Amino acid sequence: MRLVVIGGVAAGxxxxxxxxxxxxxxxxxxxxxxxxxxxxxxxxxYFVEGRVRSLRxxxxxxxEFFQEERDIAxxxxxxxxxxxxxxxxxxxxxxxxxxxxxxxxxxxARRDCKSISGADQPHVFSVDTWNGAERLEEHxxxxxxxxxxxxxxxxxxxxxxxxxxxxxxxxxxxxxxxxVLGRSDPWLTEIVRKQxxxxxxxxxxxxxxxxxxxxxxxxxxxGLTPNTRIAAEAGVELGNSGAIRVSDRMETSIPxxxxxxxxxxxxxxxxxxxxxxxxxxxANKTGRVAGAAAAGLYDRFPGxxxxxxARVCGLGIASTGLxxxxxxxxxxxxxxxxxxxxxxxxxFRGKPTRIQLTADRRGRxxxxxxxxxxxxxxxINVLATALTHxxxxxxxLHLDLAYAPPFxxxxxxxxxxxxxxxxxLN
Amino acid sequence: MRLVVIGGVAAGxxxxxxxxxxxxxxxxxxxxxxxxxxxxxxxxxYFVEGRVRSLRxxxxxxxEFFQEERDIAxxxxxxxxxxxxxxxxxxxxxxxxxxxxxxxxxxxARRDCKSISGADQPHVFSVDTWNGAERLEEHxxxxxxxxxxxxxxxxxxxxxxxxxxxxxxxxxxxxxxxxVLGRSDPWLTEIVRKQxxxxxxxxxxxxxxxxxxxxxxxxxxxGLTPNTRIAAEAGVELGNSGAIRVSDRMETSIPxxxxxxxxxxxxxxxxxxxxxxxxxxxANKTGRVAGAAAAGLYDRFPGxxxxxxARVCGLGIASTGLxxxxxxxxxxxxxxxxxxxxxxxxxFRGKPTRIQLTADRRGRxxxxxxxxxxxxxxxINVLATALTHxxxxxxxLHLDLAYAPPFxxxxxxxxxxxxxxxxxLN
Numbered sequence: 001m002r003l004v005v006i007g008g009v010a011a012g013x014x015x016x017x018x019x020x021x022x023x024x025x026x027x028x029x030x031x032x033x034x035x036x037x038x039x040x041x042x043x044x045x046y047f048v049e050g051r052v053r054s055l056r057x058x059x060x061x062x063x064e065f066f067q068e069e070r071d072i073a074x075x076x077x078x079x080x081x082x083x084x085x086x087x088x089x090x091x092x093x094x095x096x097x098x099x100x101x102x103x104x105x106x107x108x109a110r111r112d113c114k115s116i117s118g119a120d121q122p123h124v125f126s127v128d129t130w131n132g133a134e135r136l137e138e139h140x141x142x143x144x145x146x147x148x149x150x151x152x153x154x155x156x157x158x159x160x161x162x163x164x165x166x167x168x169x170x171x172x173x174x175x176x177x178x179x180v181l182g183r184s185d186p187w188l189t190e191i192v193r194k195q196x197x198x199x200x201x202x203x204x205x206x207x208x209x210x211x212x213x214x215x216x217x218x219x220x221x222x223g224l225t226p227n228t229r230i231a232a233e234a235g236v237e238l239g240n241s242g243a244i245r246v247s248d249r250m251e252t253s254i255p256x257x258x259x260x261x262x263x264x265x266x267x268x269x270x271x272x273x274x275x276x277x278x279x280x281x282x283a284n285k286t287g288r289v290a291g292a293a294a295a296g297l298y299d300r301f302p303g304x305x306x307x308x309x310a311r312v313c314g315l316g317i318a319s320t321g322l323x324x325x326x327x328x329x330x331x332x333x334x335x336x337x338x339x340x341x342x343x344x345x346x347x348f349r350g351k352p353t354r355i356q357l358t359a360d361r362r363g364r365x366x367x368x369x370x371x372x373x374x375x376x377x378x379x380i381n382v383l384a385t386a387l388t389h390x391x392x393x394x395x396x397l398h399l400d401l402a403y404a405p406p407f408x409x410x411x412x413x414x415x416x417x418x419x420x421x422x423x424x425l426n
Numbered sequence: 427m428r429l430v431v432i433g434g435v436a437a438g439x440x441x442x443x444x445x446x447x448x449x450x451x452x453x454x455x456x457x458x459x460x461x462x463x464x465x466x467x468x469x470x471x472y473f474v475e476g477r478v479r480s481l482r483x484x485x486x487x488x489x490e491f492f493q494e495e496r497d498i499a500x501x502x503x504x505x506x507x508x509x510x511x512x513x514x515x516x517x518x519x520x521x522x523x524x525x526x527x528x529x530x531x532x533x534x535a536r537r538d539c540k541s542i543s544g545a546d547q548p549h550v551f552s553v554d555t556w557n558g559a560e561r562l563e564e565h566x567x568x569x570x571x572x573x574x575x576x577x578x579x580x581x582x583x584x585x586x587x588x589x590x591x592x593x594x595x596x597x598x599x600x601x602x603x604x605x606v607l608g609r610s611d612p613w614l615t616e617i618v619r620k621q622x623x624x625x626x627x628x629x630x631x632x633x634x635x636x637x638x639x640x641x642x643x644x645x646x647x648x649g650l651t652p653n654t655r656i657a658a659e660a661g662v663e664l665g666n667s668g669a670i671r672v673s674d675r676m677e678t679s680i681p682x683x684x685x686x687x688x689x690x691x692x693x694x695x696x697x698x699x700x701x702x703x704x705x706x707x708x709a710n711k712t713g714r715v716a717g718a719a720a721a722g723l724y725d726r727f728p729g730x731x732x733x734x735x736a737r738v739c740g741l742g743i744a745s746t747g748l749x750x751x752x753x754x755x756x757x758x759x760x761x762x763x764x765x766x767x768x769x770x771x772x773x774f775r776g777k778p779t780r781i782q783l784t785a786d787r788r789g790r791x792x793x794x795x796x797x798x799x800x801x802x803x804x805x806i807n808v809l810a811t812a813l814t815h816x817x818x819x820x821x822x823l824h825l826d827l828a829y830a831p832p833f834x835x836x837x838x839x840x841x842x843x844x845x846x847x848x849x850x851l852n
Contacts, residue, residue, distance in 0.1 A: 010836070043771060043831050052773050155830070269826075280836050281829045302824055309828035318828050345469060347478050377833040378804010384826050385811040398728055400695075400810050402735035402744050403707045404581070405469050407803040410436070410706050 001026055003294050004090055004098060006080050006230070007106035008032030009041060010280050011261025013061070014287030015104045015294070016072045022295035028072045029098065031090070033079035036130040037063055042280045044133040045156065048140070049163035055130055083234040085254050102256050102294040105231055105244065106287060109262040109278050112225035116151070118212035119220060126220045127160050136217070140167055145216030148172070151209050152222030153180040155310035158192070160219050161201045162313050169217070171201045176208035176222060181310070185323035187338060187356055188369055192312055199313040226263045226276060239265040241276035248300040250290035258294050260286035267303030270321045270366055270387055271330040277304055305387040306367070309377055316376030320384040321367025324358050333361040337420040341413040343375045345405035353379070357417040363392035363425055368417070379414050393421040427452055429720050430516060430524060432506050432656070433532035434458030435467060436706050437687025439487070440713030441530045441720070442498045448721035454498045455524065457516070459505035462556040463489055468706045470559040471582065474566070475589035481556055509660040511680050528682050528720040531657055531670065532713060535688040535704050538651035542577070544638035545646060552646045553586050562643070566593055571642030574598070577635050578648030579606040581736035584618070586645050587627045588739050595643065597627045602634035602648060607736070611749035613764060613782055614795055618738055625739040652689045652702060665691040667702035674726040676716035684720050686712035693729030696747045696792055696813055697756040703730055731813040732793070735803055742802030746810040747793025750784050759787040763846040767839040769801045771831035779805070783843040789818035789851055794843070801833075805840050819847040 003019055005012045008030045016028050030037070036059070043058040052058060066072040079093040089099045111126050113119035123145070125136040139145065148164045150157045153175035161171050173196070179189045180203070193203045212218050226243040228236075237253035239245035243265040250258045262278035264286060282304055292299040309318035327334035336358040342350035353372035359365050365386055370379045386396055397418040403410050411419070429445055431438045434456045442454050456463065462485070469484040478484060492498040505519040515525045537552050539545040549571070551562040565571065574590045576583045579601035587597045599622070605615045606629070619629045638644050652669040654662075663679035665671035669691040676684045688704035690712060708730055718725040735744035753760035762784040768776035779798035785791050791812055796805045812822055823844040829836050837845070 040771075040831070040836060042829065042836065043773070046771075046773060046831055057773060159830075279829070281827065284836055285824055299820075302821070304826045307826040307828045309830045309833055311830060311832040316833065320826070320828070345466075345472075347469070347472060347483060374800075375804060377828045378801060378807060381804060381808045381825075381827045381838075382811050384828070385808050385815075388825060389811075389815040395728070398711055399807075399814060400730045400733045400746070401707065401807045402733045402746070402803045402810070403468065403705070404585075404735045404737060405466070405472055406737040407735055407742065407744075410466060410468065410710055412807075 001101045002099065003028045003102045003104065004100035005030045005104045005106060006090065007108055007261065008037035008074055009039065009106070009108065010283035011106035011287035011290070012104070013038040013066065014284045015106060015260055015291035016066070017070055018288040018291030019295040020070050020072055022292055022297045026295055030066070030072060030074045031078040031080055031092070031098070032074060032076050034129065034131060035076050037066070037074055037076070039130055040280070041128060044127050045159035045163045047133050048127060048137055048160060049166045055134060080230060083230055085234050085257060103258065104290050104294055105252070105257065105259040105263060106261040107227035107230060107263045109224050109226050111220045112223045113220055116209050116212060121212060123216060124212055124218045124220060127156055139217065143216070146170060147215045148217040148219065149174060149213050149215040150219040150221055152220070153203060154182055154221060154224070155308060157219070157221030158310055158312045160221060161196065162199070162311070165199050165201060165313070173201060173203045174207035174209055174213070175203065175205050178205050181308070181317070181319065183319055183323045184325040185369065188317070188319070188323070191354065191371055192317065195313050195315050201313065224278065226278070228263060231259065231263070239274045241265040241274055243276040245274070248302060249293040249298070250286055250301065251293060258290040260290035266301070269303045269305050273330070275306070277306055279308060305384050307380060307384040309380060314373070315371060316373065317369070317371050318376050318380035319367070319369045320380050321365070321387045322358070323367060327358060327360070327366045332366055334358050334366055335361055335421065335424055337417055337424060339413065339417045339420055341416050342409060343372055343413060344408050348406045350409070353413045355379070355413050355417045357421055359393045359421050359425060361425065363394060365391050365393055365396060382414060393418050393425060397422055427527045428525065429454045429528045429530065430526035431456045431530045431532060432516065433534055433687070434463035434500055435465065435532070435534065436709040437532035437713035437716070438530070439464040439492065440710045441532060441686055441717035442492070443496055444714040444717030445721040446496050446498055448718055448723045452721055456492070456498060456500045457504040457506055457518070457524070458500065458502050460555065460557060461502050463492070463500055463502070465556055466706070467554060470553050471585035471589045473559050474553060474563055474586060475592045481560060506656060509656055511660050511683060529684070530716050530720055531678070531683065531685040531689060532687040533653035533656060533689045535650050535652050537646045538649045539646055542635050542638060547638060549642060550638055550644045550646060553582055565643065569642070572596060573641045574643040574645065575600060575639050575641040576645040576647055578646070579629060580608055580647060580650070581734060583645070583647030584736055584738045586647060587622065588625070588737070590643070591625050591627060591739070599627060599629045600633035600635055600639070601629065601631050604631050607734070607743070607745065609745055609749045610751040611795065614745070614749070617780065617797055618743065621739050621741050627739065650704065652704070654689060657685065657689070665700045667691040667700055669702040671700070674728060675719040675724070676712055676727065677719060684716040686716035692727065695729045695731050699756070701732070703732055705734060731810050733806060733810045735806060740799070741797060742799065743795070743797050744802050744806035745793070745795040746806050747791070747813045748784070749793060753784060753786070753792045758792055760784050760792055761787055761847065761850055763843055763850060765839065765843045765846055767842050768835060769798055769839060770834050774832045776835070779839045781805070781839050781843045783847055785819045785847050785851060787851065789820060791817050791819055791822060808840060819844050819851060823848055
C-alpha cells in the first residue's frame with residue numbers, strides 16, 4: 001500500500017508524519033518540487049529582516065530526518081505535472097510515473113500576477129517560499145536598493161514592510177482594495193495606516209498595479225491563489241472559493257484522493273460557509289487529518305473561525321471571526337463596539353489595548369479584533385474559542401478569566417468590550 | 427425603595443453601581459466598616475513590595491465619586507452587627523438601625539487564626555485589607571525587620587514572599603498542607619518550590635503553625651474563611667462549603683436578600699458542585715448580578731471554572747479547572763500530561779512554557795496549569811473558555827488559535843499538550 005503526498009512543506013509533512021504514526025507498514029513517498037521540505041514559511045519575513053540569520057533555522061526537520069526517523073521517502077526537485085485517478089498514478093515533470101493507492105494533494109498557493117505586466121523582472125520578489133526569500137535577501141545585501149514598493153497589504157505585505165524598513169529601505173505599500181489584511185474593516189485599516197505612518201511606511205489604498213511600478217525592489221504580496229491546476233485537471237471538484245473542496249476528513253470528490261493546506265477550502269464556523277483562508281496553522285491541522293484518513297483512521301477537521309495575527313511595525317494586530325462589514329455580507333445584523341483599556345495594571349506598565357467586538361443584534365458574538373503591544377495573542381484566542389462555541393455576549397461576560405495585576409485587570413479588556421456590547425444590545 | 431449594601435469593596439461597589447444603572451430612582455446606601463471603599467485588594471502585595479507607591483493608586487473610585495456621580499450614599503466606619511429579615515433592618519455597631527427593602531451582603535472573607543495563638547501580636551500582619559497592608563508597609567520602613575515567616579502558600583502568601591524578598595528580608599513560607607496554591611498538585615508544588623528556592627525563599631510543607639513562630643515579621647496568609655456570621659444569624663442558609671448559598675441570580679434563601687463576592691459559594695462548572703473560590707474577578711461579576719437582581723433586572727451568573735493566576739518570583743503560574751488529584755476526588759478518571767515547549771519562535775526569544783493538561787479517560791478536558799515567563803494568562807484563559815464549554819481534547823486540538831512567529835509557534839504549546847493527551851486517550 002503506497003501513499004503519495006504532493007508537496008513537502010507544512011501540510012504535506014504533517015500528513016506524511018501522521019500517516020506513518022497511524023500505520024507503520026504504509027509506504028510513504030513525498031514529492032516536493034523545490035529543494036526544501038518542512039520549513040516554517042511564516043518565518044520568511046524575519047529572515048528578510050535579518051532576525052533569522054539562516055534559512056536553516058526555519059527548517060523543522062531535514063529530509064534525512066524524515067527518511068531515517070519516520071521512514072518517509074522524500075524526493076526533492078520532483079514536480080508533479082499531472083495526476084491520473086483512473087490509473088492511480090502521478091506524472092513527474094521528467095515523464096516519470098509513480099503509482100499510488102492513496103494520494104494527498106498539498107499543492108499550496110501562489111502569487112498569481114498575470115494581470116501585472118513585468119512581474120518576471122529580476123528586482124521583483126515574493127516572500128512566500130524559501131527560494132523567494134533567499135533571492136530577496138541576497139539582493140538586499142548585494143544591490144543596496146533604496147526604494148521598495150510592496151504590492152498587497154495582507155499580513156505578508158505588512159510584515160515585509162517592517163522587515164524592509166529595518167534594513168533601511170524607503171517603503172510604500174500599494175493595496176488594490178480599500179482595506180488591509182483582507183478584513184473589510186475601515187476601523188482596523190485606519191489603525192494600521194497610522195502605525196505604518198509612524199514607521200514612515202506609506203500605505204496607498206485602492207492602488208491596483210497593472211504593471212510593476214518603478215522602484216528598486218518590488219514585492220509581490222497580492223493575488224494569492226490556491227494551486228489547483230493538477231487537481232482540477234484530474235477531475236477533483238473545486239468549491240466556490242476556487243480552492244479544492246474536501247469533506248471534514250479532507251477527502252476530495254474522488255475517493256482515495258485527499259487534500260490539505262493552502263490549496264483547500266474549509267468551513268468558516270461563524271458564517272457556516274466554505275471559505276479559502278490559507279494559514280500555516282490550518283495547513284498543519286488539515287495535513288494531520290488528511291494523513292490519518294489516508295491511513296484509514298477516523299479524524300475530522302471541523303473548520304476555522306478566521307483567526308490571524310501579525311506584528312505590524314511593533315504592534316500586535318489580531319482578528320478572528322467576521323468584521324462588521326463581513327458580517328453584514330453574511331446576512332447578520334452586526335453591532336460592533338470599540339474600546340480601549342489597559343492590558344494590565346498601570347503599576348505593571350500596562351499599555352493600551354484596543355478591541356473591536358462585534359455581535360449579532362440577537363447577541364451571538366461574530367468576531368473581533370485585538371490590537372496592542374502585549375497580550376494580543378491570548379485575547380484573540382479566547383475570542384476564537386468563544387466563537388467556536390457560538391457564545392453570546394452576555395455569557396462571554398461571565399467567562400472565568402485569570403486576573404492578577406502583573407497580567408491583566410480585574411475587568412479584562414475583552415470583558416469591558418463585552419459589557420459595552422451587552423449594554424448596546426439591551 | 428431602599429437598597430442597602432453591606433460592604434464597599436469589589437462586590438459591594440459593583441452591586442451598588444449596577445443597581446444604580448438599572449434603576450435611577452432606587453435609594454442606595456453602602457455600609458462599609460473600614461475607612462476605604464472600592465480598592466483593588468489584589469494590588470496590596472505590590473504596595474508591600476514598593477511597586478505601588480501609595481494605596482490611593484489602588485482606589486478605583488472615591489467615596490465622593492460614588493456619591494456625586496452615581497448617587498450612591500457610602501457610609502464609612504459603618505460596621506453592621508446584625509440583620510433582621512423580619513423587620514427589614516440592619517443594626518450598626520453603635521446601635522443605629524437602617525431599614526431596607528432589598529439587602530445585598532458582601533461581607534467578604536477573613537483570616538481565621540483562632541487556632542494560632544499569639545496572632546494578635548504587633549509584628550503579625552495580613553495583606554488582605556488596606557489597613558493590614560498599610561500597617562505592614564510602615565513596619566517594614568520603620569522597624570527594619572530581617573526575618574519573615576509567611577503562614578500559608580496560597581497566592582497571597584506567594585506574592586507576599588516575593589514582595590518581602592524585594593525589600594531584602596529573609597523569607598520562609600510555612601504551609602500546613604502538602605501542596606501550594608490550594609491545588610492538590612505535587613507537580614505544580616515542586617515547580618513552585620524550585621522557583622522559590624532560586625529566590626532563596628524556603629518553602630516548608632506540612633508545617634501547620636499552632637502558635638506564631640519566632641521571626642521579626644509574621645504574615646497570616648492562611649485560614650481564609652467567608653464572613654458569614656451576620657448572614658447565618660439572620661437565618662440565611664449556608665452551603666456545604668461554609669459560604670452563603672445563593673441562586674444563579676445571587677439571591678440567598680431569604681427573598682429580597684442577596685449576596686455576592688468572597689462570602690458566597692458558586693458552582694464549579696467542571697465538577698458541577700458548589701465551591702467556595704473567592705477571587706476579585708468573581709466578586710465583581712457576582713456583585714453586578716446581585717445589583718441587577720436587587721434592582722429587578724434579570725441576570726444570572728453561571729459559575730466558575732476555577733481559574734487563578736499569580737506571579738511567583740517572576741514566574742507566571744496559572745491554573746484552571748481541576749488538578750488530577752482534585753479530578754479523582756470528584757469521581758473522574760483523570761489522564762494528565764505534562765509538556766514543555768517554547769512560547770514563541772526561538773528567534774523571538776521564545777521561552778519555555780510548561781503545561782499540564784488533564785482530561786477524563788473519555789476525553790473531556792478537566793483542567794490545566796500553565797507556567798512560564800510570558801503568554802501564561804492568554805493560554806490559561808483559552809483553557810478556561812474551553813472548560814466552560816466542556817470541550818474534549820480532540821476538539822480542543824482543532825481550535826483556530828492565532829499564530830505568527832512573534833507570538834507563538836505553529837503548534838501552540840496548548841495544542842502540543844492536547845496532541846499528547848489525544849495520543850494517550852486513544
